[in-house]
Amino acid sequence: MKVLVPIKRVIDANIKVRVKADESGVELNNVKMAMNPFCEIAVEEAIRLRESGHAEEVIVVTVGPAQSQETLRTALAMGADRAILVEADPAPEPLAVAKLLKAVVEKETPGLVLLGKQAIDGDNNQTGQMLSGLLGWSIGTFASHLEVDDAAVRVTREVDGGLENIELVPPAIVTVDLRLNEPRYASLPNIMKAKKKPLDMLTPETLGVDVSPRLETIRVIDPPARAAGARVTSAQELVDKLRNEAKVI
Amino acid sequence: MSILVIAEHDNTSLRPATLNTVSAAVVLGGEIDLLVAGGDCQGAADEAATVAGVSRVLMADDPALTDGLAENLAPLIESIARDYSHVLAPATTYGKNLLPRVAALLDVQQISDISAIESPDTFVRPIYAGNALATVRSLDAVKLITVRSTAFDAAGQASAAPIEMVSGSQEAGLSKFIGEELTRSERPELTTADIIVSGGRGMQSSENFEMLESLADKLGAAVGASRAAVDAGYVPNDYQVGQTGKVVAPDLYIAVGISGAIQHLAGMKDSKIIVAINKDEEAPIFQVADYGWVADLFEAIPQLEEALDSPSP
Numbered sequence A: 001m002k003v004l005v006p007i008k009r010v011i012d013a014n015i016k017v018r019v020k021a022d023e024s025g026v027e028l029n030n031v032k033m034a035m036n037p038f039c040e041i042a043v044e045e046a047i048r049l050r051e052s053g054h055a056e057e058v059i060v061v062t063v064g065p066a067q068s069q070e071t072l073r074t075a076l077a078m079g080a081d082r083a084i085l086v087e088a089d090p091a092p093e094p095l096a097v098a099k100l101l102k103a104v105v106e107k108e109t110p111g112l113v114l115l116g117k118q119a120i121d122g123d124n125n126q127t128g129q130m131l132s133g134l135l136g137w138s139i140g141t142f143a144s145h146l147e148v149d150d151a152a153v154r155v156t157r158e159v160d161g162g163l164e165n166i167e168l169v170p171p172a173i174v175t176v177d178l179r180l181n182e183p184r185y186a187s188l189p190n191i192m193k194a195k196k197k198p199l200d201m202l203t204p205e206t207l208g209v210d211v212s213p214r215l216e217t218i219r220v221i222d223p224p225a226r227a228a229g230a231r232v233t234s235a236q237e238l239v240d241k242l243r244n245e246a247k248v249i
Numbered sequence B: 001m002s003i004l005v006i007a008e009h010d011n012t013s014l015r016p017a018t019l020n021t022v023s024a025a026v027v028l029g030g031e032i033d034l035l036v037a038g039g040d041c042q043g044a045a046d047e048a049a050t051v052a053g054v055s056r057v058l059m060a061d062d063p064a065l066t067d068g069l070a071e072n073l074a075p076l077i078e079s080i081a082r083d084y085s086h087v088l089a090p091a092t093t094y095g096k097n098l099l100p101r102v103a104a105l106l107d108v109q110q111i112s113d114i115s116a117i118e119s120p121d122t123f124v125r126p127i128y129a130g131n132a133l134a135t136v137r138s139l140d141a142v143k144l145i146t147v148r149s150t151a152f153d154a155a156g157q158a159s160a161a162p163i164e165m166v167s168g169s170q171e172a173g174l175s176k177f178i179g180e181e182l183t184r185s186e187r188p189e190l191t192t193a194d195i196i197v198s199g200g201r202g203m204q205s206s207e208n209f210e211m212l213e214s215l216a217d218k219l220g221a222a223v224g225a226s227r228a229a230v231d232a233g234y235v236p237n238d239y240q241v242g243q244t245g246k247v248v249a250p251d252l253y254i255a256v257g258i259s260g261a262i263q264h265l266a267g268m269k270d271s272k273i274i275v276a277i278n279k280d281e282e283a284p285i286f287q288v289a290d291y292g293w294v295a296d297l298f299e300a301i302p303q304l305e306e307a308l309d310s311p312s313p
């Protein structure tokens, strides 16, 4: 079985983003970029499936600008076998990404597609679910545990009330949550090896997908600021303030 | 305009975020139908009929819908959604799992997690863990939207609206519900609680979390946690507050032994009053706290409990 892992290049999770003065978006110039943390977890899980003999090949794919090749190389250095870049700048909306991924799935015929549950730039949490709808495949979202065999994909999902266990008929789509695994770091020799692994280039045109946006961004602004308040030095002072000043208890 | 709201429920009763989603529909204006799709879900449908603002309850009752599996629910919603200008679902794990699949079937770009409505086609949503607010206009014929529950009040009650049956659901045969391990608690639910006491890595163990539970009980509060506390296994996953956990906005949020990473702040910075208790006076959580107390939590929490027992002078 092949495992396909769609990954996204985003602003590094440790960077505090800055909104552009013209309100057109957030500043991306000279900002440290990285693989979306949830995608790292998906790549890690795919590699573990191959290492445990449940998968033969791990293919990573991204839709984005030319620089996204760096992110693909990171995934190859972690241990993915080959990579595909669908070049589109900027990366399109989730629906269009899902359509492009559907076209890639039809070319590659994976048995499992592992995605992050959410990209931490747009916080959309949509792409995997949309891909499953377009393909008519089963879906397990927010996975914190995964078991794969020929007959079924078993997923433990993190839901609002706790955990839920479901079983999927393959081929399946799974979106991964934070506690599924701890992604490995790429070693230096593996980073060198990754430079020689195959990386194919595609475009939305060659895949025959219309990626025109359906949403128009009117403005992007800073959220209302919250100012630091007062310091207290004792429990009694805190309780008095909460009772008499804030009146919340 | 006509709006379809997808109810989240457990077949017997509605989940609270449904009420906030109805309020968002009321802001949009127009006729509101509330869909209760489940198995043996008369109880939930009866409750749905009493939600203020709802014109009609649509009830789809089928064994294939009992467990809320997206593969079985999505085609049903797709088949009725075209009659509406808007389809809304709560931005809970239920709505996040389901609505994008419907959006793909309808060829619509969903708008996730809206926090405000500017006009029938223009919405505000937080991006980058709430570090920016985007205003977007949808060009799609039908708008599919998930609603951030903390941004809209819960709808009240009204006299009963009619319940109509809808059919057309089928077992897709793609997935199977096996079971669940739900966290049982006598305390208020995190997303609807007026007061939340949250603990972080500074708590050091699940035993120590009992201190927070005891404090929470004194305040009638819910208990939450940072990702670090959940990852360390101190508390279950559903306690996590943040960008990728639950978004909360209580009257009072008490953060204990939590540093205040942006991903945590994303889930709680719209709380009315924030209290931070942390031994590191440089901790970023103090930058958003209305009341900051630099203290060792193992001394501070027992003192706080004691102070709550004594009347203010």
Ligand SMILES: Cc1cc2nc3c(=O)[nH]c(=O)nc-3n(C[C@H](O)[C@H](O)[C@H](O)COP(=O)(O)OP(=O)(O)OC[C@H]3O[C@@H](n4cnc5c(N)ncnc54)[C@H](O)[C@@H]3O)c2cc1C
Pocket (backbone or CB within 6 Å): A013, A037, A038, A120, B199, B200, B201, B202, B203, B225, B226, B227, B228, B229, B240, B241, B242, B243, B244, B245, B246, B256, B257, B258, B259, B260, B261, B262, B263, B264, B267, B277, B278, B279, B280, B283, B295, B296, B297, B298
């Ligand atoms: C993709 C992604 C998503 C994430 N999503 C979330 C999310 O949804 N929610 C979330 O919370 N985090 C999330 N995180 C993690 C986040 O970045 C932080 O790592 C996490 O919030 C830190 O938790 P913490 O504050 O408990 O731990 P730490 O940052 O380790 O802070 C512990 C604090 O406790 C204090 N402390 C220690 N001992 C004591 C004591 N005895 N008395 C008083 N104070 C003490 C310390 O001074 C310190 O400030 C996410 C990260 C990523 C990359």
Ligand SMILES: Nc1ncnc2c1ncn2[C@@H]1O[C@H](COP(=O)(O)O)[C@@H](O)[C@H]1O
Pocket (backbone or CB within 6 Å): A005, A006, A007, A008, A036, A038, A039, A042, A061, A062, A063, A064, A091, A092, A094, A097, A114, A115, A116, A117, A118, A119, A120, A122, A123, A124, A125, A126, A127, A128
């Ligand atoms: N441009 C993209 N290219 C490849 N995969 C993507 C892209 N955007 C999103 N994804 C995948 O979909 C997941 C969820 O993203 P989103 O729906 O944008 O929150 C990500 O973690 C990726 O696995």
